Amino acid sequence: MKFNDEHTGLIGLAIGAAVIGLIAERTPINRDSIIDEIERQGKNRGDGVEEDVFLKAAELVRKGL
Incomplete structure (x- = not known):
């Protein structure tokens, strides 16, 4: 997955x-x-928008990335 810096920051948050x-x-x-x-x-x-960020965050944690 590739994200821009803002999107990556929101996922971290x-x-x-x-x-x-x-x-x-x-x-x-x-x-x-x-x-x-x-x-x-x-x-x-x-x-x-926020729901998408949270779903992407859950996906990243699930995959262990």
Whole structure:
């Protein structure tokens, strides 16, 4: 996957937001919990652009890239 710098930054923020959410909820942090949290947050965003960023972030974590 190739992304521009802005898109890459947004994906990084989505992953970070998921990890912070898991820490706040005292949920164990592992690949599956991060993916679940990224997808949950993406669905809550509603608009197509942010949701796409969260889905791409989940895909990257899932693939281990």
